[in-house]
Amino acid sequence: MSAYLRHFELTEAPFSKEIADDDLWMPPSKTDLVEELEEAMSERASVMLVGEPGVGKTSVLRALRARLSTSNFRLTYCHNATLGKRDFYRQLCIALGLRPVASAGGLFSAVSTHVEELARERQTPVFLLDEAHLMQQDLLNNLHILLNYEWDSRALLSLVMVGLPELQDRLRLRHNRSLYTRIHYRLHVGSTTVDDTEAYLLYRLKRADCDRPVFADDAVAMLHEAAGSCLREVDRLATACLKGASRRKKKLVDRAIVASIAALPDDD
Ligand SMILES: Nc1ncnc2c1ncn2[C@@H]1O[C@H](COP(=O)(O)OP(=O)(O)O)[C@@H](O)[C@H]1O
């Protein structure tokens, strides 16, 4: 066990990314997003979810996964959006347990036939495409065809595209309008407030069995500013602060520690 965990009597690394789906921090802003996503899934509608790096987009998908019933929804998570059209449909075939064929057309029809079969079994496939701002244009040109069943009169699946705000910029371009007009839910993971950061720190420390405040109020404000609304950065800085405090034998993380870690001037 690391020295800082012993020093603060923590039972696990509090700011690790290894957090179970149903242990995620869910303030009202995140719960609202998950509820909107659930609503979209129940309508078999497609979604775009954008936000800056580290604000918690993938974590929202994980919270959604924990809530959707596996008897009604079949989730497929694709994290490699950089694939071209053919390799993307190959990846989708494999994820769906289908035998991949050689041609792009064959792969596409295997996926769409499978989607129709699932609909007959009253199952909704949900294709989650993470880092979707990296999608190749040939895939973007093609995706709306995957949403077209029975002369575009039936919704059989939900496509959930998640990525940086650039994703929305790309989808808004005139040549992507066939896809963009079919994305009825356009959601945004906004930036966090200082109160959010405070609640997040307390929540994650509590999960490591620490109930007392470890970060002084003004240290939280400084950490929030240094992290710039990025929870991944909060994780990194908070861990470094705990280690710094432990080395200095301090039980409270104060502004001086945050300032030294974040290399910000401590001007108070
Ligand atoms: N709801 C949450 N509950 C707990 N930790 C979270 C939550 N959202 C984000 N985090 C933390 O922030 C890190 C980055 O979040 P992530 O969802 O991967 O961001 P994004 O996908 O927007 O880049 C995660 O590894 C996790 O440690």
Ligand SMILES: [Mg+2]
């Ligand atoms: Mg992510």
